Amino acid sequence: MIAPDPASGLILQNVSLRLNGLVLLSIDCDIPPGAILTIMGESGSGKSSLLNFIAGFLKPDFEAQGDVVLRGRNLSNVAAQDRHIGLMFQSPLLFPHMSVLQNLIFAIPPEIKNRQKRRELAEQALTDVGLAGFGTRDPATLSGGQQTRVALMRTLLAQPEALLLDEPFSSLDQSRRSEVRKLVFDLARKNGLPVLLVTHDEEDARAAGGMVHHLGADETKNGCPLTGQPQQ
């Protein structure tokens, strides 16, 4: 047992996923707060499945072993909604029935009750990513980069304890890409969040600047490249 420890980050302990009895991937890794682990691998190597496992959405077709520990909390038997893990996907998935501002207010925890305060927080978040005044817009009218920035702020406003990013920049063009990427990484570091980034793009991995884990490419290299503690 590990005691709850707010100073520790996201730990993947001897995690392995099986599909139809075959091992799809295994990983053993420690992502300290503010650090970024980049996961690369071919299509079908199980990157999204790993994120699904960590976030609590793994399909029943898969078999999983190992533990996910976040800030000293073992997440194995914790429901997805109680894990406090923020997610960003390939598409921003802004809720089309709400305005941009409502999308952000939606994420603010209910403990902040005052309506005015909730609104101000959301507006501040918009200003932080250079979108002041976009609050009343229909999310569908925003450009891809703008949508991604709103989605990022929505994720952060929910006060997650870790961030999982599944190719969140792949819908952006090169120039936007580096800009949004820098924003995401800076904010994650500022908030002291452990980040797990899935990408196909070497450039993303370089910009993340942290450890890189290749899935499937080299079966012998199944440890985490940075901490690399051999377990048993």
Add this chain to the structure above:
Amino acid sequence: MPSEVDRLSQGTRLRVDAPTILVTVLLAGPVLAGLAGTALPAFGYLPALGYGQFSFAPFQQLFEAPGLVTSALLSLSTGLTASLLSLAIVLIFTAGWSGTQTFRRLTRFLSPLLSVPHAAAAIGLAFLIAPSGFVVRLVSPWATGWTRPPDILILNDPYGMAMTFGLVAKEVPFLFLMTLAALNRPRTEDFFKAGAGLGYGRMATFFKIVLPQVYPMIRLPILAVVAYSTSVVDVATILGPTTPPPLAPRLVAWMNDPDLTERLMASAGALLQLAVTLSALVIYLCLEKLARVLAHRQYQSGHRFRQEGFSRFFSLLPMLLIIIVMVLSLCLLVIWSAAKSWWFPAVLPQAWSLSKMVDAVQMGSGSLAATLFLAVVSALLATSLTLWLLEARSHRNLAVNKRLKSYIFLPLLVPQIAFLFGLQMLFLLFGLSGTLLAVLLSHLIFVFPYAFLALSDPWDQLDPRYARAARSIGAPRAKVFWKIQLPLLLRPVLVTIAVAAAVSVGQYLPTLMIGAGRIVTITTESVALASGGNRQFASLYALLQLIVPLMGFLLAALVPSLVHRNRAAMRLGK
């Protein structure tokens, strides 16, 4: 957004094509003509029977009928309650369980239940809950002391509770499958994940994020359920109150009365029925608006509803109850049809006999043939017409827009009885009343919307690049349809035919009114037998009603796996 492009291009292009016109005429035409044919006699004008003067006499006579207000209120309350209950049951169950193993398993039960005709379900339910029914037998006499059926009104209760329950049991599978189809979009699962990622419980995610997006797609089916439930005849005849009955069954009785002035009164009553159903629809729309306002407040509050174990458990119960009741009811139909003697309070029959079954099939062979003919022909016609319409629209890059959709659903949104009266008069004028052709036409009006419901989604989800790829290598349009689109859609097309056939078999009122007693189907027979109290024959006929849909679904399941036996990509996922 593709829809924007559609909207832009629609403005510049001609909108009409042959199938669109045909569908509009075929569906909206009879409804409007029928409504007119109902309205004229309601105001005393029916030259064919010698009434040439407009007057309010039919309405006066109508409002003098004893218990009329009670009847109208019964129709309104039972129909609205049944619709709202069904919707609530479906939504909370979907919210609590969609995506789980339990959900997948129950879905397998609910889909076939959709094909059980209303009348058959009502008859089975009556055998289950009647004072002499299975439930009472189970606990008698050891727990209740009853050695003969108790004298209590469980069935035909004055508040219409049994009838409401019967409607709920039938509408839940329908609304559930409509909701399933609406959820079956590429990114639904990601939105569920996004909700959980923000810390929202599963049910909260469904109601706050997913439902607002899919609700527009289930709205028309819900309105159809409201319209149907407030004007239902067969279920009301079997399970509904009798002193007085709800409005619709009373109207049918007046219409069939030999006294001709009763017909004028019945027409006036049909307009009252129209008003009752419209009020129910308006009430529903107001509730919808209220829910929308309240929901928008909720979105902003940030409440996560993480502790949902109890509500999820609770959301499962009504769905399970409905499945159990329906399955038990169907089992009772089987038992009754093979029972020789089954005295109260025995739980199972004392003696069995299959000879009555043979009798019934022989006696009913005429109506069975008519049922089969109507089901097969109307299903094939409706499905072909739907395909024609969809192909023509997508060839010209036109989505089936809201207006066309509301024409298609018009027959389901107007109470059947309100325009069938008038339609019957019209057919009478043309000498078509009581002919197979007229009955077929009246079935088609109701079968087509369901065929469209069943097929338009699979068609829209067909990747347009297949057709484009075929066109680009020079295949003509007809070849693309027959060799590419149709084979790819084989399974949904067969399912549509099965659904359409089931809908045709279920048609009670159109057969009764337009058939004018000369065209009789298994369904009209079984309702007559059930209200006549002949349990064995009623259950035999109810079972016969199930045979056509069952055969249809069996074929829909078997044929594609034979045709596509070497094509992995064409097999059903999981």
